[in-house]
Amino acid sequence: MNKDSVKEKKLTVKVLIENDQVFADEYNSNQKIQVIVNKTLAHLKIEAEGRELRREDGTPILDLNQTIEELGVTIGEVLRFFKKSVKPDRDKGFA
Amino acid sequence: MEAHVWHKHPSFKNLFESEIGTLQRGLQGDFKLFQLNVPGQVESRVTALGELTFGKKQKQKIQITFPSKYPIAPPEVIACNFDVDKIGNVISQIQPLLFGKGNQYTNGKMCLFEQKFWNKDEHNIGWTLRRAQKWLVSAYSPEGFKKEDIVEELPPFIGHIGQVLIPKDIMPAVESNTGMFYLTQFKPNHYILEHNILQQSTFSLKINIEIFKWYSFDKGVTLKSLFPQLNGDAIVNVFKNYFGVNIIDGEQVKNVAFYLPDEENKWHFFKFIIQHTNIGTKINVQYYVSHILSDELYLRTKDLFDDKILQQKKVTIIGLGAIGSEVAKSLAKNGVGHFNLFDMDTFEIGNSIRHAADLYYIGEKKVDVVKQLILRSNPNITVNTYPIDILNDIGLLENALSKSDLCIVLTAEDSVDYLINDFYIKNFSIPFVFARASIGAFSGAIQVVDSESACLRCLSKDNLDFLPKPKENVRLTEIKPEYGSCSSPALPGSEIDTNEIALQVARISLQCLLINEKSTYPQLLNKQFYWHGPYGSADKEPFTWEMKNLKKHKDCKICH
Numbered sequence: 081m082n083k084d085s086v087k088e089k090k091l092t093v094k095v096l097i098e099n100d101q102v103f104a105d106e107y108n109s110n111q112k113i114q115v116i117v118n119k120t121l122a123h124l125k126i127e128a129e130g131r132e133l134r135r136e137d138g139t140p141i142l143d144l145n146q147t148i149e150e151l152g153v154t155i156g157e158v159l160r161f162f163k164k165s166v167k168p169d170r171d172k173g174f175a
Numbered sequence: 176m177e178a179h180v181w182h183k184h185p186s187f188k189n190l191f192e193s194e195i196g197t198l199q200r201g202l203q204g205d206f207k208l209f210q211l212n213v214p215g216q217v218e219s220r221v222t223a224l225g226e227l228t229f230g231k232k233q234k235q236k237i238q239i240t241f242p243s244k245y246p247i248a249p250p251e252v253i254a255c256n257f258d259v260d261k262i263g264n265v266i267s268q269i270q271p272l273l274f275g276k277g278n279q280y281t282n283g284k285m286c287l288f289e290q291k292f293w294n295k296d297e298h299n300i301g302w303t304l305r306r307a308q309k310w311l312v313s314a315y316s317p318e319g320f321k322k323e324d325i326v327e328e329l330p331p332f333i334g335h336i337g338q339v340l341i342p343k344d345i346m347p348a349v350e351s352n353t354g355m356f357y358l359t360q361f362k363p364n365h366y367i368l369e370h371n372i373l374q375q376s377t378f379s380l381k382i383n384i385e386i387f388k389w390y391s392f393d394k395g396v397t398l399k400s401l402f403p404q405l406n407g408d409a410i411v412n413v414f415k416n417y418f419g420v421n422i423i424d425g426e427q428v429k430n431v432a433f434y435l436p437d438e439e440n441k442w443h444f445f446k447f448i449i450q451h452t453n454i455g456t457k458i459n460v461q462y463y464v465s466h467i468l469s470d471e472l473y474l475r476t477k478d479l480f481d482d483k484i485l486q487q488k489k490v491t492i493i494g495l496g497a498i499g500s501e502v503a504k505s506l507a508k509n510g511v512g513h514f515n516l517f518d519m520d521t522f523e524i525g526n527s528i529r530h531a532a533d534l535y536y537i538g539e540k541k542v543d544v545v546k547q548l549i550l551r552s553n554p555n556i557t558v559n560t561y562p563i564d565i566l567n568d569i570g571l572l573e574n575a576l577s578k579s580d581l582c583i584v585l586t587a588e589d590s591v592d593y594l595i596n597d598f599y600i601k602n603f604s605i606p607f608v609f610a611r612a613s614i615g616a617f618s619g620a621i622q623v624v625d626s627e628s629a630c631l632r633c634l635s636k637d638n639l640d641f642l643p644k645p646k647e648n649v650r651l652t653e654i655k656p657e658y659g660s661c662s663s664p665a666l667p668g669s670e671i672d673t674n675e676i677a678l679q680v681a682r683i684s685l686q687c688l689l690i691n692e693k694s695t696y697p698q699l700l701n702k703q704f705y706w707h708g709p710y711g712s713a714d715k716e717p718f719t720w721e722m723k724n725l726k727k728h729k730d731c732k733i734c735h
Binding site: 094096098099100101102132134135136137138139152154155156157158160162163164165 | 186187188189190192193196197200202203294296297298299301302304305
């Protein structure tokens with residue numbers, strides 16, 4: 081593998097969370113998804129608990145040990161790392 | 176303030192880029208974006224035209240619209256037909272594609288999930304398009320959507336321009352396959368079938384009476400089998416083949432109703448407008464969807480409660496002012512089937528600010544005004560009106576009470592209340608509900624009385640037939656008597672307080688009517704209720720209801 085082909089495998093991935101906060105960084109495609117999660121948590125100063133990482137088509141990413149390439153993340157893709165809502169903020173009613 | 180639209184709002188900048196990026200990147204090869212419209216003007220919405228791949232590499236052109244308040248509301252996806260040139264420019268009009276298999280709105284919008292299912296943090300355009308792929312697989316399959324996947328009922332396959340209300344289920348005469356309906360038009364494109372169905376006319380304001388000729392079809396015939404394509408030729412053929420009628424003869428507008436016994440909605444109404452021109456005959460079709468009121472009015476409560484129970488109940492109401500009119504309307508809306516209404520007064524301008532009726536009704540007897548309100552809530556109700564002074568009545572009240580399940584006394588006149596209390600309660604084994612608001616409508620009281628309970632005299636002996644006194648000492652200037660019977664002075668908002676009392680009277684009355692039925696609400700017979708109003712009273716906070724359960728007084732001459 082030459083230097084150029086390694087370069088080609090770098091891609092920018094964005095992670096979007098609530099309140100329109102986003103964290104973008106450049107990764108090697110052989111890096112694990114866990115790295116994206118760790119960097120996002122650190123950069124946005126958030127906790128992982130209660131969050132779920134999803135692809136841009138809503139598919140949950142359950143195996144964080146797979147690499148970016150294995151998952152098939154595309155260039156520019158925005159992953160979503162929102163808090164899972166455990167219960168509605170208030171009781172349902174009608175008016 | 177500038178209109179809030181998500182694509183212009185700084186709080187959604189990253190979300191906007193992410194959603195548009197998802198469309199541009201193409202959903203991992205499953206979506207091809209042809210045209211994206213991100214309007215500069217705030218009045219417009221972000222839309223996209225593209226092609227979605229679904230199932231076994233099938234493709235469907237779609238239109239995506241982001242609502243102005245995205246992501247609070249979900250994006251809309253419409254399956255449609257349009258042409259694109261070699262480089263992907265849209266070069267034709269966009270035609271929505273209707274599949275006729277349910278889960279789709281009449282404008283072609285896919286019904287992808289229940290509105291409440293949408294979660295702005297969890298879901299996005301990519302997720303929506305994945306749902307749309309599944310939707311398209313079902314829509315293109317011969318069997319359509321699975322029962323458990325249906326979110327929205329099957330919409331009518333013909334768009335309607337109006338409605339026909341049918342008070343109760345009717346079947347055509349067995350011996351004939353055709354006949355006449357006289358429909359009352361009560362507003363443009365809206366009709367009600369009153370003739371031969373209702374005792375009383377529902378809408379006093381009528382535009383027209385129109386005759387519709389009905390035709391009955393055999394079992395197994397559906398609207399769709401009659402009209403695979405709803406066009407002039409199909410209409411001519413249906414009339415010729417089924418009834419031997421040449422529809423294009425005679426009048427230029429044919430009002431027609433079809434009875435299709437196997438359809439869920441059995442009655443279908445049409446106007447066929449026939450135009451003879453040099454190049455042939457053209458038939459323009461106007462469709463009116465029908466509704467059977469007795470089936471649909473209580474759909475929301477039917478599963479929990481048999482609406483026929485209240486349909487059988489008979490209620491007498493004496494006094495149809497601010498409280499009485501609202502009580503009558505509420506009981507009618509809740510399904511009570513028979514009313515006797517007593518009030519000698521005429522509805523005047525001063526009444527209108529606190530009454531259930533409005534200025535349209537001035538100059539009419541209050542009994543007739545409330546009758547109209549009741550019938551407009553449910554045309555199947557029967558209403559007897561008595562515009563008389565019950566203090567000068569010979570037998571009409573007794574006759575009404577003998578056929579009633581409940582009497583509600585809302586005159587706030589001591590003479591009437593004590594007449595009823597002293598002479599009628601013992602003789603009629605039904606509950607009586609008395610209610611009144613204080614002058615100024617600062618407070619109110621409701622008493623439920625029957626032969627077993629404390630009567631108004633018992634309560635007086637205990638000083639408990641009272642209206643709570645407001646904490647504040649509010650002075651009210653007397654209004655000239657010529658302003659009418661309901662012109663007692665009051666503060667702005669007093670209509671809200673009389674309504675508060677009226678709604679509780681209606682609730683209590685319903686409970687009294689359901690005393691022998693299984694009910695999830697508590698029994699309220701023999702109770703007294705006090706409304707402490709916007710100022711509260713000496714020992715009660717504002718806006719509180721107090722309930723008491725006082726017994727007969729040992730010295731009451733009426734009870735002993």
